[in-house]
Amino acid sequence: DTEVTQTPKHLVMGMTNKKSLKCEQHMGHRAMYWYKQKAKKPPELMFVYSYEKLSINESVPSRFSPECPNSSLLNLHLHALQPEDSALYLCASSQKRGGGGTDTQYFGPGTRLTVL
Amino acid sequence: KNQVEQSPQSLIILEGKNCTLQCNYTVSPFSNLRWYKQDTGRGPVSLTIMTFSENTKSNGRYTATLDADTKQSSLHITASQLSDSASYICVVSLYNAGNMLTFGGGTRLMVKP
Numbered sequence: 001d002t003e004v005t006q007t008p009k010h011l012v013m014g015m016t017n018k019k020s021l022k023c024e025q026h027m028g029h030r031a032m033y034w035y036k037q038k039a040k041k042p043p044e045l046m047f048v049y050s051y052e053k054l055s056i057n058e059s060v061p062s063r064f065s066p067e068c069p070n071s072s073l074l075n076l077h078l079h080a081l082q083p084e085d086s087a088l089y090l091c092a093s094s095q096k097r098g099g100g101g102t103d104t105q106y107f108g109p110g111t112r113l114t115v116l
Numbered sequence: 117k118n119q120v121e122q123s124p125q126s127l128i129i130l131e132g133k134n135c136t137l138q139c140n141y142t143v144s145p146f147s148n149l150r151w152y153k154q155d156t157g158r159g160p161v162s163l164t165i166m167t168f169s170e171n172t173k174s175n176g177r178y179t180a181t182l183d184a185d186t187k188q189s190s191l192h193i194t195a196s197q198l199s200d201s202a203s204y205i206c207v208v209s210l211y212n213a214g215n216m217l218t219f220g221g222g223t224r225l226m227v228k229p
Contacts, residue, residue: 004159042205042219043160056216090159102148102167105217107159 003027004108006091012114015081021111023074023091031097032074033105034066035090043090049074050097081115088112118143120208120220128226133196137223139189139206147211151180151191154203154222163191163204196227 004025013019023032031050035043048056049068063085065077074091091108120141129135141149148167152160164173164180166189173180177194193200206220 006159040222040224042221045216048216088157092159102165104150104162104165107152107161109159110157112157
């Protein structure tokens, strides 16, 4: 099973709402990632978790709050977002955050977020 | 600065024709290079991955090449199908940089009947 699942597929929220994006993988991967992708642009890295610990935060605003409850789950909590935060949010996982070789990041299908 | 540049930005071809997409990178030290296919509104799907010592890798009708000396890669699609319409992203990872990826801007391919 090489699947990364994400829920919900679509999300519309107001600027005062609190919502969460969920990501799950059962490949035994120990590194998980959140990316933000605007239309016609490549994905931009937001956060990296390695062995359930936050290892990279790419200077993401605090209105985005990641959480890794266990090795299979990754959440992204959203609060007081802005319209410019509307984008496709991608989750990915890989065997480890160690780099090199043929370790591949597997991406989920994404959550299309619209902030009104 | 580590960069990955792809050309062309967009491409339209007729069904059944072949095409080649290009990727140039300045990432160093290099670990591996991947080509991903991304359908509109979906997550990227890995097509091929090549390390420093590999020159060619095939996946069905997709063939990727790598010249680590000139830091160039190409993705050749044979006998294109309508389902090949997507964005193709070249991604390079840094050696010992925690599997962090540097993404190219992608090539948007449209296959017309």
